[in-house]
Amino acid sequence: NPIVLDLAFNSIEFPSLERRM
Amino acid sequence: QIEDLFTKLNGLIQNQNYEQAVKVSDQVLDHSPGDVDAWRCKVVSLIKADNIDKALSTIQDSEKQRRAIDFSFDKAYCLYRQNKVDVALELLKGQEETSATLLLESQILYRMGRMDACMDVYQKLRKFKTESLEINVVAGLVSAGRASE
Ligand SMILES: [K+]
Numbered sequence: 001n002p003i004v005l006d007l008a009f010n011s012i013e014f015p016s017l018e019r020r021m
Numbered sequence: 022q023i024e025d026l027f028t029k030l031n032g033l034i035q036n037q038n039y040e041q042a043v044k045v046s047d048q049v050l051d052h053s054p055g056d057v058d059a060w061r062c063k064v065v066s067l068i069k070a071d072n073i074d075k076a077l078s079t080i081q082d083s084e085k086q087r088r089a090i091d092f093s094f095d096k097a098y099c100l101y102r103q104n105k106v107d108v109a110l111e112l113l114k115g116q117e118e119t120s121a122t123l124l125l126e127s128q129i130l131y132r133m134g135r136m137d138a139c140m141d142v143y144q145k146l147r148k149f150k151t152e153s154l155e156i157n158v159v160a161g162l163v164s165a166g167r168a169s170e
Binding site (some may be wrong): 001002005007009012013014015017020 | 095125161
């Protein structure tokens with residue numbers, strides 16, 4: 001089967017650290 | 022100071038220096054073991070560094086310590102990467118339908134060879150306007166013997 005892109009990986013995001021700095 | 026550590030952590034993340042970001046997340050957790058942002062930064066850094074085993078064991082640590090941080094999506098993703106597709110799919114059930122959960126579901130179904138179910142998830146994903154999704158849709162159509170579509 002053709003390879004699919006791991007788009008789920010790209011959707012994993014860091015929390016916003018704005019208010020922590 | 023925690024603020025200084027987060028400033029450092031933010032810079033490391035911007036520079037995609039994920040291995041150092043894990044260390045600084047740990048420094049925050051040494052001071053403040055329940056810090057949700059630090060836990061999240063640690064797990065996401067491990068995933069971005071492709072250290073999936075450690076990411077999963079860190080999520081399990083948070084569970085053992087009863088930190089009540091929602092790592093359900095990250096956990097499903099790690100299990101998918103470890104090819105534990107049945108458990109991963111089970112974990113996704115009951116999670117809110119977001120572009121992230123639907124993308125992961127489509128990738129799991131694709132890996133299981135469940136092409137019709139995979140294509141159904143792509144239909145649901147259309148409303149999210151996901152970048153590069155058409156590449157995976159074409160792969161699914163080819164695999165399902167529906168390339169003419
Ligand atoms: K895949």
